[in-house]
Each structure stands twice: as structure tokens, then as C-alpha cells.
Amino acid sequence: MGTPIIQLQNLTKTYTGTNEVNALCGVDININRGDIFGIIGMSGAGKSTLVRCINFLEKPTTGTVIIDGEDLSMLSEKDLRKKRQEMGMIFQQFNLLMQSTVEQNIHFPMEIAGFPKDKINERTSELLQIVGLCDKAVAYPAQLSGGQKQRVAIARALATSPKLMLCDEATSALDPTTTRSILSLLKDINSRLGITIVIITHEMTVIEEICSHVAIIDNGLIAEMGPVGEIFSSPKSAAAQKLVFPAGKKITNAAGGKLCRVVFDGFATYQPIISTIALEFRAQINIIYANVKEIEGKSFGEMVLSLPPNEQLANKMIRYLRALDLTVEEVSEYVD
Amino acid sequence: MLTNAEISMLGLGLWETIYMTVMSTLFAYIIGLPMGVLLVTSDKDNILPMPKTNKILNVVVNLVRSVPFIILLVAVIPFTRLVVGKSYGCNATIVPLVIAAAPFVARLVESSLREIDKGMIEASLSMGAGPLQIVRKVLVPEAKPSLILGAAIATTTILGYSAMAGFVGGGGLGTIAINNGYYRYQTGIMLITVVLLVVVVQIFQEFGDRLAARSDKRK
Numbered sequence: 206m207g208t209p210i211i212q213l214q215n216l217t218k219t220y221t222g223t224n225e226v227n228a229l230c231g232v233d234i235n236i237n238r239g240d241i242f243g244i245i246g247m248s249g250a251g252k253s254t255l256v257r258c259i260n261f262l263e264k265p266t267t268g269t270v271i272i273d274g275e276d277l278s279m280l281s282e283k284d285l286r287k288k289r290q291e292m293g294m295i296f297q298q299f300n301l302l303m304q305s306t307v308e309q310n311i312h313f314p315m316e317i318a319g320f321p322k323d324k325i326n327e328r329t330s331e332l333l334q335i336v337g338l339c340d341k342a343v344a345y346p347a348q349l350s351g352g353q354k355q356r357v358a359i360a361r362a363l364a365t366s367p368k369l370m371l372c373d374e375a376t377s378a379l380d381p382t383t384t385r386s387i388l389s390l391l392k393d394i395n396s397r398l399g400i401t402i403v404i405i406t407h408e409m410t411v412i413e414e415i416c417s418h419v420a421i422i423d424n425g426l427i428a429e430m431g432p433v434g435e436i437f438s439s440p441k442s443a444a445a446q447k448l449v450f451p452a453g454k455k456i457t458n459a460a461g462g463k464l465c466r467v468v469f470d471g472f473a474t475y476q477p478i479i480s481t482i483a484l485e486f487r488a489q490i491n492i493i494y495a496n497v498k499e500i501e502g503k504s505f506g507e508m509v510l511s512l513p514p515n516e517q518l519a520n521k522m523i524r525y526l527r528a529l530d531l532t533v534e535e536v537s538e539y540v541d
Numbered sequence: 542m543l544t545n546a547e548i549s550m551l552g553l554g555l556w557e558t559i560y561m562t563v564m565s566t567l568f569a570y571i572i573g574l575p576m577g578v579l580l581v582t583s584d585k586d587n588i589l590p591m592p593k594t595n596k597i598l599n600v601v602v603n604l605v606r607s608v609p610f611i612i613l614l615v616a617v618i619p620f621t622r623l624v625v626g627k628s629y630g631c632n633a634t635i636v637p638l639v640i641a642a643a644p645f646v647a648r649l650v651e652s653s654l655r656e657i658d659k660g661m662i663e664a665s666l667s668m669g670a671g672p673l674q675i676v677r678k679v680l681v682p683e684a685k686p687s688l689i690l691g692a693a694i695a696t697t698t699i700l701g702y703s704a705m706a707g708f709v710g711g712g713g714l715g716t717i718a719i720n721n722g723y724y725r726y727q728t729g730i731m732l733i734t735v736v737l738l739v740v741v742v743q744i745f746q747e748f749g750d751r752l753a754a755r756s757d758k759r760k
Contacts, residue, residue, distance in 0.1 A: 260667055262663060262666055262667060282671075285669075286669035286670070286671060287669060288669070289666070289667060289668065289669035290668065290669040292667070293667075293668075294664070294667040294668075296660060296663070296664060298658075298660050300658070300660040300661050300663065300664035301661075301664075302661065302679065302682070302683060303683065303758060303759045304682050304683050304685055304686075304756075304757070304758050304759070305682065305758075313665075313668065313678065314668040314669075316678070317665075317668055317669055317670045317671075317674055317678075318669065345758040345759075346758075347758060347759050347760055358664075361668075365668070371667075
């Protein structure tokens with residue numbers, strides 16, 4: 206494993222101006238080689254600023270950014286540019302050169318890095334192969350779909366064989382199917398080329414789909430951080446709970462009792478929990494939401510239950526579920 | 542009808558007008574393009590922040606642009622003499638035309654470059670591009686259609702200015718319009734020069750529009 210490829214130490218960023226904004230208020234993150242690391246947060250949480258600090262597009266107000274053992278603030282302008290060639294970056298709006306062909310777009314970072322011409326051409330066809338766009342070499346970006354544009358951007362980001370790839374809301378402008386195909390391409394790149402990937406997103410599905418680790422950023426601070434499976438099954442912070450909770454599902458609790466989110470993993474999935482409870486307590490419980498997700502190759506079931514209005518009974522049920530080694534939390538406070 | 546002498550006079554005038562316009566535009570761009578680029582890039586949040594240079598450049602551009610051309614034309618005569626050796630004729634007119642047009646071109650270039658999406662510049666920076674590389678490979682190529690449209694505007698404006706130089710013997714259709722049409726009351730000649738000017742402007746503008754549309758790959 207060795208030392209982490211990215212070390213962010215006590216990062217702060219304050220935008221001065223008419224009204225001062227503290228975008229980051231002391232962020233510490235270590236990202237290990239080969240990880241797919243997700244950074245998730247609501248808009249305005251500071252995640253875009255954070256990712257821009259990693260390649261110094263934004264210089265942090267205080268704190269240290271160490272990439273592959275090198276402190277970025279110690280580098281000269283020239284060395285910083287060299288260093289940035291080791292970090293590819295892709296964006297929500299793709300940011301392709303609109304007046305250049307796909308091929309020329311991919312040439313661009315290699316021309317900057319001063320590659321010889323024949324190597325540029327050779328590498329370009331290699332990259333087009335990786336992203337599956339061999340037939341689009343001479344097309345212009347305007348002739349491509351959103352997903353294809355992002356593939357070009359990925360090829361461009363990979364051109365100089367970086368160790369690290371930063372994705373700033375890379376799938377937020379894409380539809381769900383395209384998002385999935387882009388994510389699987391990223392996953393493929395990660396496992397085949399061993400490139401560490403940092404993904405900024407506001408969508409929990411993106412994190413669940415490909416990330417190994419996640420940091421939840423809220424108001425410029427890391428609210429919670431760890432392996433995705435762990436955070437998903439037992440989120441501790443309010444910010445994490447809010448994100449993990451089935452997004453976009455407005456739950457009206459007609460019965461008026463407590464709402465509980467239960468997460469099953471592995472063994473517990475095979476037990477008839479709901480019917481057991483119903484028999485044991487001779488009371489009805491209602492399943493309001495249920496879903497199974499695959500995270501890091503493991504199946505996780507989640508369920509939102511509406512418990513009986515009787516508080517004592519409800520508490521007993523929660524204790525019972527916990528005794529079965531399930532993760533149970535009350536969710537009432539963040540249901541609209 | 543026109544006499545042969547009149548026809549050859551108008552022909553020469555037309556040629557001189559086109560010559561002055563094209564040469565002046567060329568030189569105005571040689572000076573104005575880098576100025577326009579610098580106006581954008583030296584801005585405080587841009588790729589080569591130099592707030593002082595930016596301020597000075599802005600003042601200079603505004604200063605020159607606010608002097609009426611007819612005044613500038615006369616005011617720079619000593620300098621014109623220094624450069625081309627005389628103060629009348631086509632070549633002499635090119636000097637004040639370039640001085641007047643360069644800051645105008647700089648503003649046109651500036652507005653074209655400012656249209657470029659900041660995201661593209663950010664992407665280039667993330668690839669480790671330096672300021673010069675960004676100017677050469679991103680700003681100018683991406684703004685090309687808009688720059689061509691700007692050049693058409695610049696050319697037609699310079700053409701208009703060149704006609705004004707007719708008052709001080711600047712040559713071209715302007716001189717003919719003033720000397721024959723205005724001073725000698727040859728209304729016919731004056732009308733013909735005006736029509737010729739209109740046609741030349743139309744051709745330049747149409748050519749610029751088509752070239753810009755063809756070079757734009759965004760659609």
C-alpha cells in the first residue's frame with residue numbers, strides 16, 4: 206500500500222470579497238493508490254473547491270496538498286504544470302475544444318507535454334480504442350452525444366498516462382444509462398491501468414456504483430469518511446444519513462408511528478424478519494420502501510418500515526431488530 | 542456618360558481604397574491582436590494576471606479611441622512624415638488609419654476572446670498548459686469564427702475612415718468624392734464613388750460572414 210497518493214492536510218479555502226465565504230474549513234483526507242474515492246455533498250458544500258485544490262487550480266488558503274510525496278505549494282509554476290500532467294481531470298460540461306476534432310482534442314495535452322508527433326498519433330489511436338470511439342476520430346464535439354463527449358474528455362485526460370484522475374461531477378449532465386456506461390468505463394480504467402480516481406458528485410448512486418471509499422462533505426467539513434459499504438449500512442452523521450436515505454422518495458407516514466431504516470447485509474437477508482416480528486409482537490408493520498443494492502460486490506438490502514404508533518412497542522421492535530445484528534436507525538427527522 | 546479619364550480615375554481610386562483598407566487592417570491586426578489578447582489575459586482572474594499592465598493598456602486604448610479620426614489624421618502628420626516621407630497619398634493615410642484602428646481591433650479581439658467558456662481554460666490549465674500555449678491553442682482557435690466576424694467589422698470601418706482621409710488628400714475614392722464630387726459639384730461622380738464604396742463594404746462583409754460560418758464547427 207505505501208504512502209497515500211493524495212494527502213490533504215488541514216485544507217482551508219476562504220474566498221474574500223464583498224462577503225467572505227469559507228468554502229473549506231479544515232479538510233483532512235488521505236487517498237490510497239488504486240482507490241476509487243468518492244467525495245459527495247450537497248451543492249455549495251465545497252466539493253468542487255476541494256477537487257480543484259488537489260491539482261491546485263485553486264490554491265488553498267492554508268493547509269497542505271501532497272501528491273505522490275510532493276508538496277504542491279513548494280513547486281515552481283513550471284514544475285506545477287509538469288505535475289498537473291500526472292493528473293487527468295474531467296468535468297461536468299466536458300470542456301472540449303469545440304473548434305477541434307476529437308483527434309485534435311486528444312492531441313492537445315500531449316502537445317503541451319511536448320510528445321513527438323509519431324508518439325502522439327500512436328497514443329491517440331490507443332486511447333480511442335480504450336474509450337470505444339475509433340470511428341469518431343475526425344468528428345467535431347458538436348456532432349457527438351453527451352456520453353461520447355465525456356469519453357473524448359476521458360481519453361484526453363488519460364493521454365499523458367496520469368497516475369490520478371479527478372472527476373468533477375463527470376456524470377451529472379448525463380442520463381442514467383449513459384452515466385452507468387461512463388462509470389463502468391472509469392471502473393475499467395481503474396482496474397486495468399491502476400489509475401487512482403477521485404470522483405466528486407452529489408449523487409449517492411454514483412458512489413454506490415463504483416467507489417471503494419467515500420468522504421461526505423458538508424459545509425466545508427468532512428462529516429464522515431470510510432469504505433462505502435460501511436457508510437451505507439451505518440451512517441453516523443446527519444449529512445451521511447440524509448444522503449444514504451432513498452433520494453427523492455417523499456414518504457407520508459399515514460399511520461403516524463416511527464419510521465425506521467433497516468439495512469441488511471449478507472446472512473440476515475435470508476431470514477424472514479418481517480413476518481417474525483409480526484408474529485412475535487402481534488402488531489402490524491408496514492414496508493414503505495425496499496431496495497437491494499450492490500456495493501463493492503456485496504448485496505445490501507435496505508428497507509424503510511413504518512412501526513406501530515405505540516412508542517413502547519416500536520422501541521421493543523427496534524431493539525429486537527438490533528439484536529439480529531441489523532443496522533436500524535430512526536429516520537423520521539429527515540423525512541419531508 | 543463618363544469619359545475615359547474619369548473611368549480610369551475611378552478605377553485607380555477604387556484600387557487605392559482597397560489597398561489602403563487591406564494594408565491598414567493587416568497592420569492594425571498585427572498591433573491590435575496582441576493588444577486584445579493582453580487585455581484579456583492580463584485581467585486579474587485570468588491566465589496571466591498583470592493588473593497594472595491591464596490598467597495602462599485600457600487607458601491607452603480608450604484614449605486613442607476617443608480622439609476623432611479627422612483630428613488624429615492631422616495630429617499625427619509629423620509622425621507620418623517620419624515613417625513614409627510625405628503626408629499625402631495612400632501610404633501616408635495608412636499610418637493614421639493603423640493608429641486609429643489598432644485599439645478598435647484590440648477591443649474587438651477582446652470581446653471575441655471573452656466569449657470563450659472559462660471551463661475550456663480551466664481544462665487546459667488542468668493539463669499543465671502555460672499561458673502562451675493557452676493563447677495559441679485554445680483562445681485564438683476557439684474564438685476563430687468570432688474573430689473573423691470582428692475582422693469584417695474592422696475592415697469595413699477602416700474603409701469608412703479611409704474615405705474620410707480624402708479631405709487631406711489621402712487618396713482613394715474618398716479623395717475623388719471630395720475633390721470632384723464636393724468641390725467641383727460633379728454630383729454624378731460623387732454618387733458613383735458612394736455606390737462603389739457601398740459595394741466594396743457589402744463584399745467585405747459578406748465574405749467575412751461566410752468565412753466565419755464555414756469555420757465554425759459548433760453546429
